[in-house]
Amino acid sequence: MLSLHTLRTQKDFVIDRLKIKNFKDLSLVDKIIEIDEKRRKVQTQYEDLLSKINSISKEIGKKMASGQKEEAEKMKQEVLQYKEDSQSFIRELELLEKQQHESLVLLPNLPHASVPQGKGAEDNEVVRVVENIPTMQDDALPHWDLCSKYQLIDFELGTKITGAGFPVYKNKGAKLQRALINFFLDYNIQSGYTEYQPPILVNTDSAYGTGQLPDKEGQMYHATVDDFYLIPTAEVPLTNFYRDEILKETDLPLKLTAYTPCFRREAGSYGKDVRGLNRLHQFDKIEIVRFSHPDTSYDALEEMVLHVEKLIQLLELPYRILRLCGGDMSFASALTYDFEVFSAAQKRWLEVSSVSNFETFQTNRMKIRFKNADGKTQLVHSLNGSSLALPRIVASLLENNQTQEGIKIPKALVPYFGAEWIN
Numbered sequence: 001m002l003s004l005h006t007l008r009t010q011k012d013f014v015i016d017r018l019k020i021k022n023f024k025d026l027s028l029v030d031k032i033i034e035i036d037e038k039r040r041k042v043q044t045q046y047e048d049l050l051s052k053i054n055s056i057s058k059e060i061g062k063k064m065a066s067g068q069k070e071e072a073e074k075m076k077q078e079v080l081q082y083k084e085d086s087q088s089f090i091r092e093l094e095l096l097e098k099q100q101h102e103s104l105v106l107l108p109n110l111p112h113a114s115v116p117q118g119k120g121a122e123d124n125e126v127v128r129v130v131e132n133i134p135t136m137q138d139d140a141l142p143h144w145d146l147c148s149k150y151q152l153i154d155f156e157l158g159t160k161i162t163g164a165g166f167p168v169y170k171n172k173g174a175k176l177q178r179a180l181i182n183f184f185l186d187y188n189i190q191s192g193y194t195e196y197q198p199p200i201l202v203n204t205d206s207a208y209g210t211g212q213l214p215d216k217e218g219q220m221y222h223a224t225v226d227d228f229y230l231i232p233t234a235e236v237p238l239t240n241f242y243r244d245e246i247l248k249e250t251d252l253p254l255k256l257t258a259y260t261p262c263f264r265r266e267a268g269s270y271g272k273d274v275r276g277l278n279r280l281h282q283f284d285k286i287e288i289v290r291f292s293h294p295d296t297s298y299d300a301l302e303e304m305v306l307h308v309e310k311l312i313q314l315l316e317l318p319y320r321i322l323r324l325c326g327g328d329m330s331f332a333s334a335l336t337y338d339f340e341v342f343s344a345a346q347k348r349w350l351e352v353s354s355v356s357n358f359e360t361f362q363t364n365r366m367k368i369r370f371k372n373a374d375g376k377t378q379l380v381h382s383l384n385g386s387s388l389a390l391p392r393i394v395a396s397l398l399e400n401n402q403t404q405e406g407i408k409i410p411k412a413l414v415p416y417f418g419a420e421w422i423n
Helices: 004-009 011-020 027-065 069-104 143-149 155-161 171-190 204-209 235-242 297-314 361-366 390-400 411-417
Strands: 125-130 194-196 228-230 246-248 254-263 282-292 319-323 335-343 348-359 369-371 377-379 381-389
Touching (some): 004 027, 011 027, 027 069, 143 390, 171 254, 171 297, 171 390, 171 411, 204 228, 204 235, 235 282, 235 381, 282 390, 297 348, 297 381, 335 390, 348 390, 361 381
Antiparallel strands (some): 348 381, 369 377
């Protein structure tokens, strides 16, 4: 959530940055400032009235002490009327604060200065490409056919027991899934991340804190009886660990990782690009989350990018890194790098990770702060990334490593999988 101070003191800058994100309702900035000006005026009137009540109350005491009881009683009635008037100020302040908050949460985060302008994925900036793309035979199979051939994933069974987008992993497919999860977690832990196993259901406050609400209600599964949401990513529970807390400066940076299943409705997704593992409603993902000092958060972002890049390199996959343009960024992000791996049989790039710096956007919502050496309280910066999402990694691994003898397992994964081949 953007700060009121930023909106008041840097209005033109805010509007210019919102344009980079292609945010349409720019009049909302003026509306919030107008509400804030009215709120501040009412607040001043309320405080002036309280001051008057306090002043008269002191006079009442003096009148009573000097025996002027009749005058004191008149002044008491005056105070009672002022106190009644003060309640109307309180009600007006509550209404204005509610209106202000409801408007503020509709504004997305401001993009970093390096974010390129653009409308969508076609305008993203390619930062780095490593195209070790294997030569495929003419009869190379897409991963859904490989899953059927080697009995790795049963898409039809998942559709039977739940619906489309809920695959059943079996045999060596389940083993490959488990191997990747353990490989990714171990790599993260060795890099200084603390492993957690958080809940996969969160309350409204948690979903609001990371920016899923009120932006993405339609994309989350909602357990309405208890008003819980199935998490779309482990980012949501992990980032909320420190909600409403004041950390010590020496606590920073904090580095967290977790494996969880993730749930996304993916409303409106259809067509050939959602076949197989390309787009699921339930999938496994390992997440990394960091809380950093504001002065070092962009150094932390670059570290996270290199961290994810090394993982993909260990899997020996062709990949590219994109800096997302304003029109393709998430609601809460200030700067995002996407990782895509190349799917040789499908002949297309598949997104497998987003690594983002949210600066203070999430921590302002969650009131995650730290006290510096001078005793001043500041908001920390939050960052997160996929390390990694499994479905498209599996799709690319299967397709790129298929041979006449079977599917070759990358060397780094062999100790986890327990074999060099799927055949």
